Amino acid sequence: MTHSLDTAAVIDPVKLEKLAEVAIKVGLQLQRGQDLVITAPIAAMPLVRLITKHAYIAGAGLVSTFYSDEETTLARYAYAPDESFDRASDWLYEGMAKAYGNNTARLAISGDNPMMLAAQDPAKVARANKAMSIAYKPALEKISNFDTNWNIVSYPNPAWARQMFPDDAESDAVEKLANAIFAASRVDVADPVAAWAEHNATLARRSGWLNGERFAALQFTGPGTDLTVGLADGHEWHGGASTAKNGITCNPNIPTEEVFTTPHALRVEGHVSSTKPLSHQGTLIDNIQVRFEAGRIVEAKASKGEAVLNKVLDTDEGARRLGEVALVPHSSPISASGILFYNTLFDENASCHIALGQCYSKCFLDGASLTQDQIKAQGGNASLIHIDWMIGSDKVDIDGVRADGAKVPVMRKGEWA
Amino acid sequence: MTHSLDTAAVIDPVKLEKLAEVAIKVGLQLQRGQDLVITAPIAAMPLVRLITKHAYIAGAGLVSTFYSDEETTLARYAYAPDESFDRASDWLYEGMAKAYGNNTARLAISGDNPMMLAAQDPAKVARANKAMSIAYKPALEKISNFDTNWNIVSYPNPAWARQMFPDDAESDAVEKLANAIFAASRVDVADPVAAWAEHNATLARRSGWLNGERFAALQFTGPGTDLTVGLADGHEWHGGASTAKNGITCNPNIPTEEVFTTPHALRVEGHVSSTKPLSHQGTLIDNIQVRFEAGRIVEAKASKGEAVLNKVLDTDEGARRLGEVALVPHSSPISASGILFYNTLFDENASCHIALGQCYSKCFLDGASLTQDQIKAQGGNASLIHIDWMIGSDKVDIDGVRADGAKVPVMRKGEWA
Ligand SMILES: [Zn+2]
Ligand SMILES: [Zn+2]
Ligand SMILES: [Zn+2]
Ligand SMILES: [Zn+2]
Structure with a gap:
């Protein structure tokens, strides 16, 4: 975490706040009175805070964030008894499903270390994922079926940047990843909301042609x-x-x-x-x-x-x-x-x-x-x-x-x- | 957060880990196969990670942590619409109540800035607290009625230490608070688990006398x-x-x-x-x-x-x-x-x-x-x-x-x- 925060200094704060605004205004079009559930890796805290601010500015009722933590996930693989890998928080996901069915919006921040579990027993990884999938099913169905508005954006987590740019110093890697995220997310332009409107129009033309065919x-x-x-x-x-x-x-x-x-x-x-x-x-x-x-x-x-x-x-x-x-x-x-x-x-x-x-x-x-x-x-x-x-x-x-x-x-x- | 992590260095890591062990072995006596729900201010992450480790060593099924964040709480007071202050996450606390009714243990880490809301409108604070109390009721009842094993321990959050020792440099304040917590929690002795057994015996004698009277x-x-x-x-x-x-x-x-x-x-x-x-x-x-x-x-x-x-x-x-x-x-x-x-x-x-x-x-x-x-x-x-x-x-x-x-x-x- 010390690393994360040192390197957070190389992330352009103006573009990070634009990303938060785009997540709320374009990603979710969050409406006044809507509650919002955020999930994020704990390294993404700076972006969570900015998104929370812009959610409340947009009129959110209540913003609730659930953090994941690579270190505690790895502690489970290191120390937990075998039967742990068939457990998942069914009560939490049932509750989330209830919230999504009740007009709560959903925002996920992506940015986990892609190699986080690379050294772990694949059988345990598969069991943990399966237990999680079963528990998560009621919530995922609300999302897949678009019961509510939802969005995924990314944060340049240092653990992710290191995997992408292994030959760079960590702060250089984070800066490169941050700029790549900002460019791909179209927040490095003067008016990101207008840029997204134009991009959405282009995609609508393509899908319109295919639907005609x-x-x-x-x-x-x-x-x-x-x-x-x-x-x-x-x-x-x-x-x-x-x-x-x-x-x-x-x-x-x-x-x-x-x-x-x-x-x-x-x-x-x-x-x-x-x-x-x-x-x-x-x-x-x-x-x-x-x-x-x-x-x-x-x-x-x-x-x-x-x-x-x-x-x-x-x-x-x-x-x-x-x-x-x-x-x-x-x-x-x-x-x-x-x-x-x-x-x-x-x-x-x-x-x-x-x-x-x-x-x-x-x-x-x-x-x-x-x-x-x-x-x-x-x-x-x-x-x-x-x-x-x-x-x-x-x-x-x-x-x-x-x-x-x-x-x-x-x-x-x-x-x- | 940068402050928190700089000052985290003055917290004795051996005693912090003993506190985590005492929380699991004495505070909860966590049993193999029990799930655990932790709530904590985000500054307490170092203790959360140690407690999670010792929970899995003790045989925990799944450890789930829910962080609160002073900065997002204050963002709500700064930006949220008026009706936000009557909202609470009922679905989350209903789910927690279900978990506590199902043998999940409960651990709360205390350490919020005691003056966090001092500058906010007391009417809004009261409304938010009331909404929270109503939503939390099913979970609180499981705790008050001792349906499951539960525990509260503390972490020397810098925002708390600053309130207690306003004339000290932050790192000095955190060190003083950390040592006060370790002493009061009886983890600054060679065998904290034995010290707690003796202390519990003394308290049992006192309550025994009063019950006789x-x-x-x-x-x-x-x-x-x-x-x-x-x-x-x-x-x-x-x-x-x-x-x-x-x-x-x-x-x-x-x-x-x-x-x-x-x-x-x-x-x-x-x-x-x-x-x-x-x-x-x-x-x-x-x-x-x-x-x-x-x-x-x-x-x-x-x-x-x-x-x-x-x-x-x-x-x-x-x-x-x-x-x-x-x-x-x-x-x-x-x-x-x-x-x-x-x-x-x-x-x-x-x-x-x-x-x-x-x-x-x-x-x-x-x-x-x-x-x-x-x-x-x-x-x-x-x-x-x-x-x-x-x-x-x-x-x-x-x-x-x-x-x-x-x-x-x-x-x-x-x-x-
Ligand atoms: Zn696709
Ligand atoms: Zn797909
Ligand atoms: Zn009392
Ligand atoms: Zn009391």
């Missing part, structure tokens, strides 16, 4: 990849701002560069290779290669983290099927920065990606009114997990496949065709 | 004080270790020097003056003078904080009646240190005291089996609040009054008679 499938072709991703019946593309069921239009991810929709859980065929490493809850999974048959992953390899990958796939039946497919041009600002963040929020926005697990009900036409059974019948996947991984690059082409088999170029060498 | 009332006589405190029918004295309903013997307060029982809510007569200032949720209330008729405070004055005191008394009907009376010799180590802590956990253990509000059901013979109605019929008070304030000194005498009116000396000039 109504492709039956997307075909990805590139090195190690020949994958046909069938799209769910009645799928709908989204990107940028979204209107939650409480009527509030929010930007759930900051940054965001993607347009995305729901694949058909039973109609994915072929093989695909990841193009960037995936940092999953403290473990790095690299060079993933999987093969799908009838929507299901029947073979999975990775050069690093293969054991964790296979544990993830065994979480439940839906963990082997897709819940999301997303398109991001290779020239997007995050990709152009050339920086690997080891953080899905950033890396998924540098590249086309797919997600294992739970689909988003909002990625269906009239999705809010569909039952779980209807979503399933239309091809929507269900799972405790939702894990994005990157399959796009400047060497990947994408075609839209119409119902009659005709192909329409969607992307060439990673750019919109 | 079965006084009808206690009479306090001193400067500005002539008060007769009727004791509840079937009252029972306690002190030191207590066995919770989950069968675990814990030491709820560290430090503790008191033996205490339940007054009769309708049988308190006379007037009493406070002998130390009371720090109540960020406001200092000094030189309290109140008059009781038939158990009820009918007149209340204070030289400082009178407005807050009167708001407190108006919380509910039970807030004007007593829920606890406690005896502490003037020569107790905390009193002998001559330090005023502006913190009830310490100051109540330097002096005989009474508490406004809720009584403890365990301070009745066979209390665990009594219904709320039976407790009320025996004279037990009920309220949203429980606020201790100090009425003992080396100038106060106490007599036990038997049912037949005979008086027995209990304390003379503040010492056991």
Whole structure:
């Protein structure tokens, strides 16, 4: 922590406060009287304080922050009895679900050390994650189903910066990460709120075009990849701002560069290779290669983290099927920065990606009114997990496949065709 | 925060870790498989981390910490809309109540800046406290009724140390407070666990004598004080270790020097003056003078904080009646240190005291089996609040009054008679 606070001095305080404002005004569009639940790594305290201030300025009722702490997480792995790894705070997440169902907004600050659990027993990591996923399910459903407005932003946690820039002095690493976050989050411009309005309009045009085309499938072709991703019946593309069921239009991810929709859980065929490493809850999974048959992953390899990958796939039946497919041009600002963040929020926005697990009900036409059974019948996947991984690059082409088999170029060498 | 961490270096790390061990082994006697909920000011992070470590060593299932932050609390007073002050996180405290009812242990770290809210509007402070009390009620009941093992320990928060030692440099103030906490918590000896066993035995002897006497009332006589405190029918004295309903013997307060029982809510007569200032949720209330008729405070004055005191008394009907009376010799180590802590956990253990509000059901013979109605019929008070304030000194005498009116000396000039 001493390090964190020393290095916090290199983070531009004006841009950090702009990030807090963007989180409240664009990310959440927090409304007067709404309560707000924040989760954050404890190193992100300076940003939590600024977000809390701007939440109250916007008229928040009550702001409650729940901190995670890398040191106490590691103490659990070092000292806790074996049975601890099947425990999770069900009562807390049940309560959060209740709050989200009651118009409380949700803000998560991302910035954990991506290698936090790299040295821990993968079996324990998997058990702890599974227990957490089960406990968290009622709250996650409120978020996935957009019952309330929610947002994720990032803080340049020194433990994260050190992983990204291992050859730099810590303060240099934090400064680089801070500036990369500010650029990707569009807060390094004079009027970030206006910049976000323009960006949201661009993403809405892209998803509008795809919704007009109504492709039956997307075909990805590139090195190690020949994958046909069938799209769910009645799928709908989204990107940028979204209107939650409480009527509030929010930007759930900051940054965001993607347009995305729901694949058909039973109609994915072929093989695909990841193009960037995936940092999953403290473990790095690299060079993933999987093969799908009838929507299901029947073979999975990775050069690093293969054991964790296979544990993830065994979480439940839906963990082997897709819940999301997303398109991001290779020239997007995050990709152009050339920086690997080891953080899905950033890396998924540098590249086309797919997600294992739970689909988003909002990625269906009239999705809010569909039952779980209807979503399933239309091809929507269900799972405790939702894990994005990157399959796009400047060497990947994408075609839209119409119902009659005709192909329409969607992307060439990673750019919109 | 930078200050906190600079000054954290003056806190003896060996004694801090002994305090963490005492909290787990004596304060909670945490059992293998028990989950633990910790609440703490964010400055207490170093102690939270040590307690978490020792909790897992003792076999904890899951340790969850909820931090409060003076800066975000003050941001609420500075920026939040008026209606914010009637809000509280009911869903969180309902969840905690559920956890405590399910064998989760509870540890609170005390150390907030006692003057945190001194400059804020007393009406807003009172509204926020009342909303919090109502939301917290289900969780507080589990604690007051000893459904589970619980404990409070303290951390030398710099913001607290500055209030106690305003003329010292901050690092000197923190060092003085740290050493005072270590001494009062009996962790500055070779074997703190053995020292606590001996201390618990002494307190058990005192409460045993009082339970044998079965006084009808206690009479306090001193400067500005002539008060007769009727004791509840079937009252029972306690002190030191207590066995919770989950069968675990814990030491709820560290430090503790008191033996205490339940007054009769309708049988308190006379007037009493406070002998130390009371720090109540960020406001200092000094030189309290109140008059009781038939158990009820009918007149209340204070030289400082009178407005807050009167708001407190108006919380509910039970807030004007007593829920606890406690005896502490003037020569107790905390009193002998001559330090005023502006913190009830310490100051109540330097002096005989009474508490406004809720009584403890365990301070009745066979209390665990009594219904709320039976407790009320025996004279037990009920309220949203429980606020201790100090009425003992080396100038106060106490007599036990038997049912037949005979008086027995209990304390003379503040010492056991
Ligand atoms: Zn995505
Ligand atoms: Zn995703
Ligand atoms: Zn007491
Ligand atoms: Zn008390």
